[in-house]
Amino acid sequence: MKLVRFGQAGQEKPGVVDAQGVVRDLSGHVTDIAGAVLDDTSLQTLRGLDVNSLPQAPAGVRLGPCVGQVGKFICIGLNYSDHAAETGAQPPSEPIIFMKATSAICGPDDVLRIPRGSEKTDWEVELGVVIGKTAKYVSREEALDYVAGYCVVHDVSERAFQIERQGQWTKGKSCDTFGPIGPWLVTRDEVADPGQLAMWLKVNGDTRQNGSTRTMIFDVAHLVSYLSQFMSLQPGDVISTGTPPGVGMGMKPPQYLKAGDVVELGIDGLGTQRQSVRADD
Known part of the structure; x- marks a missing residue:
């Protein structure tokens, strides 16, 4: 299944994408794509619905983040061998973990806002893993039995805030709109191997990232197991698993996003995102 949330920000309804690509309204059956709805039993119940009998969402409706009520937004740094190489970093011996504020989460096609004082806002296409049960x-x-499904995550980063402003990475990762998620949550039964997914990102039509989850240092099963040794993972938690090479920081000279840019990104089978870049108010 491809599960979605649609409608105005903060007022999204749950939905499912039918075989023709039409969004159908699930609000008569569940209140949100969140929490207990993500466990195997609930997902199996949704699979049993006659999707074509469900009401259609309005044409052209906004898609929100594909998961609601996210408790933890956990990110993995330097998790692609070729990305670590482009940054000049040694591949880590254990996963590098940092948190991204849940207030950064937005829809896949919402405006991406460059924060005040930013000079180095960067792009990162990533595979998102959504937890289905504790x-x-x-x-x-x-570990994979605990995964509800997968989605596209854009882990937007402000490199000066992240690297040059002391402390951990969180402040450079958590600005508003720095966490577009979606368009869909694709349930794990439809993703044969999360370690074999092509992924890409373009800025103003020019390809910047063209990679694959094949070059992950720590795969999805390893990450879920590893994280669960340090904290319980709850239904709806999102793990953003790292990015392939091609980020702006790694270019020579470095290149960063500016107002007026358009970013497009996607992962095979998980859909695409498109964000217009604007300066924050």
Whole structure:
């Protein structure tokens, strides 16, 4: 299934995409794509619905973030061997973990706002993993059983805030609109191998990132198991698993986003995003 949330920001309704690509309204069956709705039993119930009998969402309706009520937005740094190489960093021996504020979350096609004082706003296409049931001390072998599905995440980063302003990375990762998620949450039964997904990102039509989850250092099963040793993962938590090479910081000379730019990105089978870049008010 491809699950979505549609409508005005903060007022999204749950939906599902039918075989023709039309968004259908699920609000008669669930209140949101969040929490307990993401466990295997609830997802199986949704699979049993006659999708074509559900009301259609209005044509051209805004798509919101594909997961609601996100408790934790966990990110993995330097998780692609070729991206680590372009930054001059040694591949990590254990996953590098940082948190992104949930207030950064927005819809896949919402305006991307460059924060005040920013000089180095950068792009990063990433595979998002959405947790479906509580995971605590889970093994690698069972880890994927705790995944509800996958989505596209744009892990937007302000490099000066992240690297040059002291402390950890969080302040450079958490600005408003720095976490577009979606368009869809694709349930895990429709993703044969999350380690074999092509991914790409363009700025103003020029390809900047063209990679694959094949070059992940730590795969999805490893990450879910690893994280669950340090914190319980709850339904609706999102793990953003790192980015392939081609970020602005790694270019020579470095290039960054500016007002008026258009960013497009996608992952095979998980949909695409498109954001117009504006200066924040």
